[in-house]
Amino acid sequence: MEKRYALFKQMENDFKQFIQNKTFITKEEARNNRITPEELMKHNTEDDAWFSYRGYVYDVSPYGQFHPGGLRCFKEYFGFDVTRVVIMKHKHVNIDSFINKLVVGMLDGDPILPQNNRE
Numbered sequence: 574m575e576k577r578y579a580l581f582k583q584m585e586n587d588f589k590q591f592i593q594n595k596t597f598i599t600k601e602e603a604r605n606n607r608i609t610p611e612e613l614m615k616h617n618t619e620d621d622a623w624f625s626y627r628g629y630v631y632d633v634s635p636y637g638q639f640h641p642g643g644l645r646c647f648k649e650y651f652g653f654d655v656t657r658v659v660i661m662k663h664k665h666v667n668i669d670s671f672i673n674k675l676v677v678g679m680l681d682g683d684p685i686l687p688q689n690n691r692e
C-alpha cells in the first residue's frame with residue numbers, strides 16, 4: 574500500500590514538473606469562454622482531451638499519462654462530464670489541485686455523461 578502511494582506521489586510530482594514551464598489561462602479568463610457540451614464532445618482524443626468538472630471545462634490531454642488510475646478508464650470520459658465519476662472513484666482526492674491549471678472554459682449547458690459510464 575505504501576509503495577503504491579509513493580508511486581502516485583511520484584506521478585503527481587512528474588506531472589507538476591511537466592507543466593511547470595507551460596502557460597495557461599486563469600479561471601477568471603476561463604469564465605469568459607463558454608463551451609457548449611456539443612463543442613466539448615469534439616475533444617475526445619488523447620492529444621485533444623477535454624472533460625467538464627463542476628461547471629468548468631479542462632484540457633486534460635497533458636494529464637492522462639500521469640493518472641494513477643491509468644489511461645484506460647480515464648479515456649472513456651474524454652468529451653464528457655466527470656463530476657460524478659470523480660466523486661465515486663476518489664472522494665479523497667482534491668482533483669482541482671491537479672487540473673486547475675488546465676482550465677479552458679465554462680460549460681454552457683447540462684453536463685453529459687458517456688453512455689458506457691462506469692460509476
Ligand code: HEM
Nearest residue numbers: 581633641642646647650655658659662663666668671672
Ligand atoms: C482529471 C480528472 C482526474 C484526476 C485529476 C484524477 C486523479 C487521480 C488520482 C490523484 C488518483 C490516485 C488516488 C489516490 O491517491 O489514492 C486517481 C486514482 C484513480 N482514478 Fe482518477 N482522476 C481523474 C479522473 C478519473 C476518471 C474519469 C476515472 C474513471 C473511471 C478515474 C478513475 C480512477 C481509478 C479507478 C483510480 C484508482 C487507482 C488505484 O487505486 O489503483 N479517475 N485518480
